[in-house]
Amino acid sequence: MISQEDTEIIVKTLCAKVRANYVSPEDAEAIATGIEAKLDAGAYSSLTGPALAEALGTDLKAVNGDKHLRVAFDDEHPFPEEAPAVVQKYNDDGDVVDEEGNKVEEEEEPESGFERMFKELSTLSGDGVAGVDILTGNVGYINLTMFGPEAQAQKALQHAMTLVKNTAALIIDVRDNMGGDSSTELISYFSAESVPVKHIYWRPTNRLQKFKTYAEVLGPRYNDNKAESKQRPVYVLIGPETFSSAEAFVFFMRELGLAKTVGQNTSGGGHPCNFYRLGHDSFRASISIGKTMSTVTGKGWEGVGVPADIECTAEEAKAKAHSLCMKQVQAEILEKGDGISQAQRILLNRIEKAVNALETNASAKPEEPAAVAEEVPMMYETRLPGIHRLRNADGTVVNVERIERKFLGIKFVTEKVLH
Numbered sequence: 001m002i003s004q005e006d007t008e009i010i011v012k013t014l015c016a017k018v019r020a021n022y023v024s025p026e027d028a029e030a031i032a033t034g035i036e037a038k039l040d041a042g043a044y045s046s047l048t049g050p051a052l053a054e055a056l057g058t059d060l061k062a063v064n065g066d067k068h069l070r071v072a073f074d075d076e077h078p079f080p081e082e083a084p085a086v087v088q089k090y091n092d093d094g095d096v097v098d099e100e101g102n103k104v105e106e107e108e109e110p111e112s113g114f115e116r117m118f119k120e121l122s123t124l125s126g127d128g129v130a131g132v133d134i135l136t137g138n139v140g141y142i143n144l145t146m147f148g149p150e151a152q153a154q155k156a157l158q159h160a161m162t163l164v165k166n167t168a169a170l171i172i173d174v175r176d177n178m179g180g181d182s183s184t185e186l187i188s189y190f191s192a193e194s195v196p197v198k199h200i201y202w203r204p205t206n207r208l209q210k211f212k213t214y215a216e217v218l219g220p221r222y223n224d225n226k227a228e229s230k231q232r233p234v235y236v237l238i239g240p241e242t243f244s245s246a247e248a249f250v251f252f253m254r255e256l257g258l259a260k261t262v263g264q265n266t267s268g269g270g271h272p273c274n275f276y277r278l279g280h281d282s283f284r285a286s287i288s289i290g291k292t293m294s295t296v297t298g299k300g301w302e303g304v305g306v307p308a309d310i311e312c313t314a315e316e317a318k319a320k321a322h323s324l325c326m327k328q329v330q331a332e333i334l335e336k337g338d339g340i341s342q343a344q345r346i347l348l349n350r351i352e353k354a355v356n357a358l359e360t361n362a363s364a365k366p367e368e369p370a371a372v373a374e375e376v377p378m379m380y381e382t383r384l385p386g387i388h389r390l391r392n393a394d395g396t397v398v399n400v401e402r403i404e405r406k407f408l409g410i411k412f413v414t415e416k417v418l419h
Helices: 004-021 025-040 049-060 113-123 150-163 184-190 245-255 314-334 342-363
Strands: 070-073 129-135 139-144 169-173 196-202 207-212 234-238 260-263 273-277 283-288 290-294 372-376 387-392 397-407 410-418
Touching: 004 025, 004 049, 004 273, 004 283, 025 049, 049 070, 049 283, 113 150, 129 150, 139 150, 139 314, 150 184, 169 314, 184 196, 184 245, 196 245, 234 245, 234 314, 245 260, 245 290, 260 314, 314 342
Parallel strands: 139 169, 169 234, 234 260
Antiparallel strands: 070 283, 129 139, 196 207, 196 290, 273 283, 372 387, 387 397, 397 410
């Protein structure tokens, strides 16, 4: 049970954390002032547990809609205190230096309870690599559902990139990727030279950190991004659930000319965040503490997302990209004329059948139902978890699957009509 005294401690701790850490000091003050006014007006006095967390999360986003601003409630797994920050000195390039300005090794921050949980989650999720496949036409496919801790996820990326190293084109699927750690490691597989990727400004330390692609990676590079070399086609599948560091991967692959995007505009979460205990074991806040920016324009994707170069629904993106890849592979083989090998002729035959099948399926897609007007109670014997029966404006009734997903304390709800 949350007492009034607990509520006041939770809210005041939240406002203090926002003022001290939120990436924009001006917005931080506006956010905290608005929440304090609601506290004084008694807006939170009757709320407890999840309801209080939801109300505070909504009020955190009232100023600028930052999707990384959240409050989570969990009375089964107490939130630990944050590890004490390591005080370090930085130069203008964001490197750690000693008192004389000489570059030194960066001291690691003590591991927090959240970081331990994130490492375990990554381990239980294949370090983000949900699947690797070779599609018809010698097209590689990698499905990434998160970006695990970079040092930990290196091996999984190495194995994935090794499996697709001989493919003629590559599709990377981040449509259901809710983010996680840095994507610089994966970006480095598509550029042989160390090139500037991004800048991140960190408000708590007033540090501008500069990132480059890595000169070395564990697995085989897919492309080297050199003008004199042949670059294999790379497509990244995106959608409205592509979020945070997954968007960073998409944004910089696109900006550096390393890939084209297929699908729908991404979510628009461009602020790295940290998690803070709110003076109570059961309450934790996600607060944006940084801003990720292009090294070229100084801009990011916060609030606007990353657009698709080739627009289609997120559901259609894989088939669309696969078809594009197969047609490009087909054209390259046909350019050989009389030099086409027997194996390549077999591949051409497979490509032709697969492209025809994809195009037939696309043309046979059923029309979307009319707008939903009301929910119809389901009979007990037809009720299924997460399934709702809805009546459309034209009187027809459809079943809708309502899916709730939780990632790092953030809840996402999507609905899909079942045909």
